[in-house]
Amino acid sequence: MPPSHLPHSDTARVTLLTEGTYPHSHGGVSVWCDQLVRGMPDFEFRVTAVTGTGHEPLVWELPSHVAEPVTVPLWGPAPARRAPRxxxxxxxxxxxxxxxxxxxxxxxxxxxxxxxxxxxxxxxxxxxxxxxxxxxxxxxxxxxxxxxxxxxxxxxxxxxxxxxxxxxxxHVLRPLAAEPPSDGVAHAVSGGLAVLPGLVGHQLHGVPLLLTEHGVYLRERYLGYRTGGFTWPVKYLLLGFFRLLAEETYQVAALITPGNRYNRLWEERGGAAPESIRTVYNGVDPAAFPPAGPEPATPTLSWAGRIDPIKDLETLIRAFALVRAELPDARLRLFGGAPRGGEAYRDQCAALADELGPGDAVTFEGRVDDILEAYAAGNVVMLSSISEGFPFTLIEAMSCGRATVSTDVGGVREAVGDSGLVVPPRDPAAMARAALALLRDPGRRAAMGESARLRVIEQFTLRRTIETFRSIYQELGTPVPAAxxxxxxxxxxxxxxxx
Structure with a gap:
């Protein structure tokens, strides 16, 4: 039963549709979901979560106005039913x-x-x-x-x-069997498989579908399948599925809210009407991410995030080897864990770090209870991803007043502006040059850090993000006829x- 203080109207109910994130996993999208629901205690939230096996524990404490999540496991055992005849x-x-x-x-x-x-x-x-x-x-x-x-x-x-x-x-079609949203607003927090119950809810009940793309799901499938182990015919078929699913989603969605202008280009190319797209940036609470304080005495680069191939830590480690060739005392501290099943990539990165230099120069710190420690740990905060939306770690580091070096992907340039250095992805030499330039110039680092925090306060606050989505939920709350x-x-x- 919903909490008694909640208004019983369609505008008060939102079903979040997630895949591999909230509330069963850490990461930027999960942080975003948690901020959203906690910022609107007067709304009733439900969650339909596409997961791996269905046995994943909750890693987020759910507020009282969030119903118990419904999980849709992709890789659990198939239901024991006989085939129809x-x-x-x-x-x-x-x-x-x-x-x-x-x-x-x-x-x-x-x-x-x-x-x-x-x-x-x-x-x-x-x-x-x-x-x-x-x-x-x-x-x-x-x-x-x-x-x-x-x-x-x-x-x-x-x-x-x-x-x-x-x-x-x-396996990928299993979410079609999930109970679809029947009222309120269905809010898919990514494209792809999370959207499937929302498409069905719109088709059956006229529930408006809101799509928020932090990264471009289809682009990330292209990147992942390029190096994946499947044969070309298998990749061709699966990528055809994800492409057409994206196009169907863009056409059905009542509103699409990319986290940056770069995503908008992909959405328009996928058939989304320009008038159905509204950019909404991620935001942070500047009070929760205050200036980080004194820098470490030893020249240090820090990184925070999920250890995953899309974060391209190999490029960062190779860049750091070039930095150490110029500054032998330099250190690289990596904060964050590998997702379940991704331990091999962490081991691969650790082996590369050992191969390129002294093992104690690069440290894998694991997850920290207070992410502020990760940003304070470095003179410069690094981001080496090959794909991003509007990364939380970047704007959090900026709010902490740290200078940053980031790859030019997704909405990174929109976030940073002139308050950090942006380099091409997969280019260790360019990343090393940028890091060295900042490590050797304390005055420039300090000026960039001050500019970065001011930019967050002026443009990327959590309050602005929550109020924008509150108005969107109210705008979409009137049901539309079922298609x-x-x-x-x-x-x-x-x-x-x-x-």
Whole structure:
């Protein structure tokens, strides 16, 4: 039951749709979610969280106006249900054939949404997952892949490719079976799989969908799959899914609130109407991130965040090796932990640090209870990511009055302005030159730190962010008519679309 003091109207209810973040994980997006819900105690919040196994513990203490989260595990065991038979199986497979064809044949792309909502109906009644684990579903993909008029056939997909791709699709489509939002506002805090219950809620109940992109989900999938271990046919199919899912989301969303202007370019390219996009910057409380105080006596670079390939710590470590060649006493302190399953990347970074120099020059400090310690630990705070939205660690460090060196990705340049140095991503030499320039010039560091804190106070406060979203929730609170998109899409309709 919602707390009794909450107003019982659609404008007072918000369902946050998350993937791999709040309330089961630390990180910038989770911090943002926590700030948002704590800043609006007069709203009732619900959370539908796409997770790994469903056994992840809560790592955030939820306020009383946040209901117990609903988890949607991607990689837990499949429900123990038998596959449908006869006409019921035929209905699933014909819609699934349309879905696959939309991702592989440009002439059929326009039916992606129709097929997706059709599959959602079948996911909610328990048919989809078991049907995708049948030989018939596998054969459908093999047959489409072997069509010589499709580009993917030139790669000669194998049966193993089809098994891999079918298994991955069964997992990524599991959020379609989640109970969709039925009232209020559905607020997806990223693109991708988190959006699926929101799309269904809009289609069934007319619930307005609000999309906030901190980073560009599709871009990050492109980056991840480029170096991933899947074969080209599998990547082609999955990236087709994520691309068309992004386009469907941009077209359905009542409002899109990117965290920076860079994201807006991707959204417009993906088909979002310019008038549906409104940039809302992340904010911090300057009182919670006061000036960090005296700098360390030893020249030190600090970094804070999640140890993940997208943060590109290897470039930072290589840059630091160049810094140490000029300043032998310099240190690099890395604050933050690796997500579950990401321990190998941390080990890889530690091995690189040992290879490039004395092991005690680079220290992995782990998570700290007070993030202020991480910013105070360095003369200069570093950010080396290859993809970002509007990074919290950067504006927090700026609020603490520290000079920064950051990579020119996402909204970094918008955040920093003239109050820090910005360098190209994946360029250790450029990063080292910028770090050395600041380490050798205390006066410049101090001036940049003062300018950075003033910039946060003037433009990027938490109060401004919360009030903006409060007004957006109130603006979107009036329900819109449900879109009759998937009604009647069974076997006959799918066959007609493919004819």
């Amino acid at each position: 006869g006409r019921r199986l035929d209905q699933v497979l014909s819609t699934y054939e349309l879905f696959l064809t939309a991702m592989l044949d440009p002439d059929v792309e326009r039916y992606f949404g129709v097929a997706l909502y059709g599959l959602a109906t079948m996911a909610r009644d328990g048919r989809l997952g078991p049907a995708l684990r049948t030989r018939q579903a596998l054969r459908i993909l093999v047959d489409i892949w072997n069509r010589t008029d499709l580009e993917v056939s030139a790669a000669r997909p194998t049966l193993h490719d089809a098994l891999t791709a079918t298994d991955l699709l069964e 009759d998109v998937a009604g009647g899409w069974g076997a006959a309709a799918a066959e007609g679309a493919l004819a």
